[in-house]
Amino acid sequence: MTYLKPPKRITAPQIMARKREKPIVMLTAYTARMAELLDRHCDVLLVGDSVAQVIYGHGSTLPASLEMMIAHGEAVVRGSSRALVVVDLPFGTYEESPAQAFATASQIMDRTGAGAVKLEGGTAMAETISYLTQRGIPVMAHVGLTPQAVNVLGGYAARGKGNLDYSRIMDDAIAVAEAGAFSVVAEAVVEELAISITEAINCPTIGIGASVKCDGQVLVVDDMLGMFDRNPKFVRRFDDFATRIDEAAAAYAEAVRGKAFPTQQHCY
Numbered sequence: 588m589t590y591l592k593p594p595k596r597i598t599a600p601q602i603m604a605r606k607r608e609k610p611i612v613m614l615t616a617y618t619a620r621m622a623e624l625l626d627r628h629c630d631v632l633l634v635g636d637s638v639a640q641v642i643y644g645h646g647s648t649l650p651a652s653l654e655m656m657i658a659h660g661e662a663v664v665r666g667s668s669r670a671l672v673v674v675d676l677p678f679g680t681y682e683e684s685p686a687q688a689f690a691t692a693s694q695i696m697d698r699t700g701a702g703a704v705k706l707e708g709g710t711a712m713a714e715t716i717s718y719l720t721q722r723g724i725p726v727m728a729h730v731g732l733t734p735q736a737v738n739v740l741g742g743y744a745a746r747g748k749g750n751l752d753y754s755r756i757m758d759d760a761i762a763v764a765e766a767g768a769f770s771v772v773a774e775a776v777v778e779e780l781a782i783s784i785t786e787a788i789n790c791p792t793i794g795i796g797a798s799v800k801c802d803g804q805v806l807v808v809d810d811m812l813g814m815f816d817r818n819p820k821f822v823r824r825f826d827d828f829a830t831r832i833d834e835a836a837a838a839y840a841e842a843v844r845g846k847a848f849p850t851q852q853h854c855y
């Protein structure tokens with residue numbers, strides 16, 4: 588890297604202070620070079636448990652392991668210098684008790700150098716969020732469509748359409764904010780609910796499929812690049828990398844088979 592690194596990264600309190608100010612820009616990242624490329628443009632880099640689907644080819648986020656999150660968290664911290672790095676707590680490593688969550692989260696923070704963790708859940712996780720924040724671990728919460736609960740929710744459908752669903756998610760958002768979360772991801776919730784949540788709580792909402800009314804936005808980087816084959820409605824493809832890779836691989840294969848690569852300039 589040839590450019591000068593700023594001395595300090597963006598902090599969780601700085602993200603919290605962005606409520607109703609400049610929109611927060613967040614993308615997932617799983618590898619060092621990608622983190623380096625995104626770092627100039629993003630306020631927050633999320634090492635999502637979506638790594639299980641995007642990088643490892645699993646069908647859900649449930650198989651993401653603590654070791655995976657730490658390995659990819661280290662890579663993203665290594666590659667970046669400015670953004671706040673947030674690491675997802677993987678399924679099964681924090682839900683049992685606040686003490687279990689602290690053991691997992693502190694290990695992630697120690698071994699990766701990340702500045703915060705994210706966990707899924709609302710009212711049920713409020714006590715854990717308060718326990719972690721009081722012990723030095725900034726927590727980003729995640730409500731609405733919580734993919735680790737796919738087996739309880741019965742799929743990845745948008746949330747907040749029924750009255751019960753709507754008021755439960757509202758209660759969840761208020762509970763996690765009151766427990767001390769520095770920001771809240773709202774995933775796949777109807778716009779009206781995203782507006783209500785954003786107005787009701789004093790920490791920023793970061794939307795994914797939750798309308799432009801949130802205080803920030805997040806997408807899975809591979810989705811945004813057009814790399815991932817199956818795209819939810821909330822994804823905009825800002826590029827078409829899958830096609831570009833296909834074309835580049837085809838050109839390489841043709842050059843190799845036609846003995847057009849390597850040429851003299853690639854030889855010693």
Ligand SMILES: Nc1nc(=O)c2c([nH]1)NC[C@@H]1CN(c3ccc(C(=O)N[C@@H](CCC(=O)O)C(=O)O)cc3)CN21
Nearest residue numbers: 637640641648734742743744745807810815819820821
């Ligand atoms: N690549 C990727 N992108 C994501 O946004 C993402 C992940 N992986 N893994 C973790 C979760 C899972 N998420 C998902 C996954 C699928 C849909 C989806 O297919 N939604 C459909 C509706 C499905 C239904 O109604 O049952 C859609 O049309 O939006 C939505 C969110 C969001 N997260």
Ligand SMILES: CC(C)C(=O)C(=O)O
Nearest residue numbers: 615635636637772805
């Ligand atoms: C979709 C985002 C918010 C996430 O939790 C992930 O990538 O794991």
Ligand SMILES: [Mg+2]
Nearest residue numbers: 635636637675
């Ligand atoms: Mg996640």
